[in-house]
Amino acid sequence: MRYRAIIGRDLRLAYRRRGELATPVIFFVIVTALFPLALNPDPALLRTLAPGVIWVAALLAVLIGQDRLFKTDYEDGSLELMLLSPISLEWIVLLRVFTHWLVTGLPLVILSLLLAMMLDYPMHAIGILVMSLLLGTPILSFLGAIGASLTVGLRRGFMLLPILVLPLTIPVLIFGAAAAGRAALGDHSAAPLYFLGAMLMLTVTLSPFAIAGGLRVSLES
Template sequence: MLKLFRVMVRRDLLLAYRQKSDVLQTVFFFLVVITLVPLGVGAETELLRSMAPGIVWVAALLAALLSLPRLFAHDFADGTLEQMVLSPDPLPVIVLAKAFAHWLTTGVPITVFASLAAVMFDLKAEVAAVLVFSLLIGTPVLSLLGSVGAALTLGLRSGGVLTSLLVLPLYIPVLIFGAGAAGAVAVAVSPAAYLLITGALSLFALAIAPWASAAALRIALE
């Protein structure tokens, strides 16, 4: 299974490398959102500092939603996904590998560019560090739970809209605790509880999402 996981991750990363525009689109959208918000709310430094964690997390969430359709769509269009489902290889491992590759091409770049957002919002070093760390441990939830929504809406018209409606309520807990960790540091409160819950949400998604996505894929392809 480990070999299958490595092969699938390598395959999806290679496909993402060949279609750089999809990855760049996600990062560009994230940067546009965090850039436009200050223009709309004003240049008050303290206000922007207090809003920064929430703004960055909302931008990350929306950018992840934008990239979810490509998780299974290309393989579905050329028939590769059907062969994956019919193969003797465990489908949850395949789904987990695809979600991991999605996180590497979406969650990791967003986390890296979040440090730029910290500079834009003039965050203190400790607040910026906790914000980046919360994204690092929290963005896997966006890919894992997003894979469930993408599988459920596979092949449907307006699938992207339906995926958003299904997945957004599931993203709320990680949004609250991920942004809350950086907010806690800003008011001199320990962020440990927020970070532990964020990490627990990622582990919970890791435990259930691959099997839920695999079941949804089988239903979608019947």
């Protein structure tokens, strides 16, 4: 019951800040649109680049969205109340990141359908692309949340966050883009999807401890 209350509160707050939450989604679309302009609108070229382009854009968009994840709660003091609450901070953080993914990550996954079409990504493989993003973007959300928890007390944290988190996201990028790329060529893409699934399990179980730890450190100062 309490857990549902936490998710409900976060969703209501998200609805109130919907303009801010739309930023990563818009960013995702614009960045993807830059590639044909910078390279060459040749459909054959775009088709080979599409998995990589969509994945890099999604990765950057998710990280941009994570920067303000704990900022308002840190500034108005509700984060300190969360520390005192009977529910452990790890659980609160897990739910918080998950709801944040629902309102920012999920729209990205849905929009990727449109972008895939614009980049001439083959339709028969689109299920695998969506699957890879569904498994991969939550991992990115959790990794971004680790960075957000460590930099929440810093004024220029938004500049530091990508430096901290981007190296950690490389395996997700490799397996995600590989799954989508192999599917486009008609190859088997089960192996990278399994890796993504395993990594998702690992991040969901371990990263809440790192995020909660980061928040505790940030609050003590």
